[in-house]
Amino acid sequence: MRSRYTAYVRENIAYLKETLWPKYQAGFDFAATARWASENHWTGLSVLEIGKGSETDRDGTVLFEAKYLSGGTLHTHRENSRFRKKSGRWYYVEAI
Numbered sequence: 001m002r003s004r005y006t007a008y009v010r011e012n013i014a015y016l017k018e019t020l021w022p023k024y025q026a027g028f029d030f031a032a033t034a035r036w037a038s039e040n041h042w043t044g045l046s047v048l049e050i051g052k053g054s055e056t057d058r059d060g061t062v063l064f065e066a067k068y069l070s071g072g073t074l075h076t077h078r079e080n081s082r083f084r085k086k087s088g089r090w091y092y093v094e095a096i
Contacts, residue, residue, distance in 0.1 A: 001045075001047060001062040001064055001081060001083070002045065002047070003015070003019070004016060004019055004092060005042070005045045005064075005066055007019075008037045008040075008042055008066075009042040011034065011037045011038055013030055013033050013034045013037065016028075016033060017030065017033075019089075019090070019091055019092055020091060020092055021084060021091045021092065021093045021094075022086070022091070024093075039070065040068040040069065040070045040075075041068060041069040041070075042066065042067070042068045043067045043068055043069060043074070044066070044067045045064060045065070045066050045067075046064060046065045046067075047062060047063070047064050048063040048064060048065060049061075049062070049063040049080075050062055050063075051063075053083065053090075057085065058084060058085050059082065059083070059084050059085070060082075060083045060084075060085075060090070061080055061081065061082055061083070061096065062080070062081050062083065063078075063079070063080045063081075064078070064079060064081065065077065065078045066079075079095045080095065080096050081093075081094070081095055081096070082094050082095075082096050
């Protein structure tokens with residue numbers, strides 16, 4: 001989760017696509033994601049809760065809040081994200 005937040009901050013959109021569950025990569029909207037990342041100023045990430053996600057787990061969840069400035073207003077994006085491991089690498093699957 002932290003690496004994906006950092007990718008938004010650094011506008012590393014290729015990394016966001018690479019860490020998306022493979023089934024969903026073909027439908028990834030690179031341009032829209034790049035635009036959204038660049039239009040906002042990211043100010044912080046708080047991981048609130050982790051469910052599973054250890055080295056022996058195949059699935060896990062992360063409840064987080066990401067704060068960002070958009071149009072001069074501070075916003076908070078709160079999400080419980082589902083991740084899945086494949087071949088030793090974690091991928092973002094979906095918001096739940």
